Amino acid sequence: MKRFDDADFGLTWLTTMFHEDWTHNGATGAEAVRYHLDPDLEPAAVLAVRRDARSLLDGLDTATIETLWQAATNPGGTFRDPRRGFTSGSAWLDTIVHLCDAWLAARHVDTVLTGADTEDGAELRDAVLVEIDSTRFLPDDIRRALIRCALRCTPDLAFRLLLRAIAETGHRTAARLFREQYARLCVLGSALHYGQFLVPEVEYLVDQPWRHGRRYSPQPLRGGTPSQLVPIVVGTGVLCRMAVVVRTTVAGGSLSADPNGRAPPGTPCRSRPGQRAADQGGTGGAGAGRARVVVVMATHSAHRRLRPLDRLALSLT
Structure with a gap:
């Protein structure tokens, strides 16, 4: 049923x-x-x-x-x-x-x-x-x-x-x-x-091993896979419960996630809602040591449901 x-x-x-x-x-x-x-x-x-x-x-x-x-x-x-x-x-x-x-x-x-x-x-x-x-x-x-x-x-x-x-x-x-x-x-x-x-x-x-200082192996967070689901953490809160990563741009550094796709603790994030994905191409706007993740689907704390949004750009440093 x-x-x-x-x-x-x-x-x-x-x-x-x-x-x-x-x-x-x-x-x-x-x-x-x-x-x-x-x-x-x-x-x-x-x-x-x-x-x-x-x-x-x-x-x-x-x-x-x-x-x-x-x-x-x-x-x-x-x-x-x-x-x-x-x-x-x-x-x-x-x-x-x-x-x-x-x-x-x-x-x-x-x-x-x-x-x-x-x-x-x-x-x-x-x-x-x-x-x-x-x-x-x-x-x-x-x-x-x-x-x-x-x-x-x-x-x-x-x-x-x-x-x-x-x-x-x-x-x-x-x-x-x-x-x-x-x-x-x-x-x-x-x-x-x-x-x-x-x-x-x-x-x-759900409690993750890295929250208790246990060792985990960082893996590169790669874009281009529409089915990849990644919670985006902002300080102690959650801006987007889940996001579909469509492209990442990394300059002067790398962005890693734990085996479950979550950003390591303490990863800050700034939102720039309304920006178009076309504006995020290349590395010129990212800056040294900064990774930019562009998503086209997201859920936020208000709705918690996967739904289309305006192009949402997240800059992670």
Whole structure:
């Protein structure tokens, strides 16, 4: 069985849209949701958002809902930030349900979720609870809220919210996932019939040997291979979760990556969005000891999904 989307879906998909720049898509939370409920979405996408919101409303108190929403998003500020227009967790989810109902009614949608999209993970509840408890870098209140979600809503929704909390907390605190736990997360994702891009959204947090001073053999980072995926690290944060390298220009030095394609720790990076790839040819603009990587596909901290962007040039020194 296969779900309708290979990436995130339901309410957890919607939380990825509430990032630092969410107000670009609406002055209030309701306007932003209306914007993201695009007319071209599949009905299953809207049905999944509605189902998740309804599940949380029916199973959790408003304070727990607010904790989970905050854990899964990265907009800054408190839950009741005036810009959002949220009055309470329950009222906010009720708003989302009504917006989904309006979308479905306008298109006369009378279908329901079927097949893998109805999987709630009931038989996996214990395994999901173990992973929630094992993720100790999450604050206690978030883990408690996730446990309530797994027990009172569905393990599937709790697991997707766990992945969102891992991604957001890891991004803010530079927390790491052990390889063994990531492997378990992948197994659970497969059992829940998730698509190939959902669980890997937290793969960039997986602990790497070179983070502990272990030896690794640097390998040249070469361009020209459209399928080469390389996370681009900026200081202690991540500018692009993943990028497709199409050409590199190296002058007076070399750029290396570890065997997994990640830049060694401490590699600084400056972004120059909007530059055209044609402007990056040759070595004249790179400077001594500087490597320039030009990418045409990237994901950034706001969306975490591979998508076409304007030509994005990254200079690594």
